[in-house]
Amino acid sequence: MNNIPSVDLSDFLSEDQGRKQSFVNHIGRAYEDIGFVSLKNHFLDDELVEDLYREVKAFFDLPLDRKRQYEDPEIAGQRGYVSFGKEHAKGKTQGDLKEFWHFGQEAAEDASLSETYPNNLLVKELPQFNDTGMQAYRMLEKTAIYVLRALALHIGLEETYFDxxxxxxxxxxxxxxxxxIITEPDGAVRAGAHGDINLITLLMGASTGGLQVLRNDGEWIDAIPEADELVINVGDMLERLTNNRLRSTVHRVVNPPKEQWGTPRYSIPFFMHPRSDMPLNCLQECVDADHPKAYEDITAGEFLSQRLAEIGLKK
Structure with a gap:
């Protein structure tokens, strides 16, 4: 395997049960093997992607002092701007060569959540920035729900278990x-080797290459989706929940060749997290004599707090 497997969401949405089951089988095997797939026929259209990249590039082009008006370390970087080099991979101290922004959940008033989310920060310089970001958020969230439904069936759960x-x-x-990249990086890369914290991650096409996935045999392979595909991978929460049946594969973003150092890279992942009160206790469907329970019981909120501290965003 020299690239990640590709699946088509229209198969799962089909009324043809054979096509639907084929999708479940293919994505399930891929996530047990390498933990990554590329997905076509999702809910994010090309025009919205173009609009979002335009707004994102305009924000990052703002002067640093303007961007830092939207940085709030008191909320562990969960909303707004996080400046260059603040985040690092688990187990590392060298900051990644990136800056980023966070759009977060805007839950309905009747959601009956056990927590209160921070408010999204409004970028006054860019009147379309927040609306465009949240439109993309909803389309990626909708796509993620269907992927999780397929995985629920693969595991042996009721289809809407995760909903x-x-x-x-x-x-x-x-x-x-x-x-x-202006000067020789002192051991730093654009994103160090890591596994994601959450259930699944959806990544729309990055502006340049660089994403690599660690294969079972220890070889790094490039993740190269088609232009209209999302890259979707398993996160640590789902690996833990499935008692290592589904794999949260280590991945990284490598620095480009020196002749391309002058080229910036933009990337927009969506990290699908559950409510904080969701138990991540190993599912009984994934525990047997050959696969004893590998993890202590923990909630998603507790796990998230631990990991935010490990990557430098939370004290």
């Missing part, structure tokens, strides 16, 4: 800017 946990969940849309 109530991710509805109003603490999901994050993160536009990232990797600026041009």
């Amino acid at each position: 109530s946990w991710v509805s109003g969940g603490n999901s994050i849309l993160r536009p990232i800017h990797y600026p041009p």
Whole structure:
């Protein structure tokens, strides 16, 4: 395998049960093997993607002092701007070569959540920035729900098992800017090798390459989706919930060749998080004599707090 497997969401949405089951089988095997797929026929259209990238590039082009008006370390970077080099991979101290923004959940008033989410910060310089970001957020959230429904069936759960946990969940849309590299990086890369914290991550096409996935045999391979595909991977929460049946694969964003250092990179992942009160206790469907329970019981909120501290966003 020299690239990640590709699946078509229209198969799962089809009234043809054979096509639907084929999708479940293919995505399930891919997530047990490499933890990544590319997905076509999702709910995010090309025009919205273009609008979002235009707004994101305009924001990151603002002067640094203007961007820092939207940075609030008191909320562990969960909304607004996070400046260059603040985040690092778990187990590392060298900051990644990136800056980013966070759009977060705007839950309905009747959502009955056990927590209160921070408000999204409004960028006054860009009147369309927030509306465009939240439109993309909703389309990615909708896509993610269907992917989780397929995975629920693969695991042996009721199809809508995840729906109530991710509805109003603490999901994050993160536009990232990797600026041009000016001087020789001292061991730093655009994003160090890591696994994601959440249930699943959806990544729309980055402006340049660089994303690599660690294969079972220890080889790094480039993740190269088609232009209209999303890259979707398993996060640590889902790996833990499924007792390692579904794999949260280590991945990274490598620096480009030196002749391309002057080229910035933009990337926009959507991190699908559940509500904080969701138990991540290993599912009984994934525990047996050959696969004993590998993790202690914990909630999604507790796990998130631990990991935010490990990557430098929370004290």
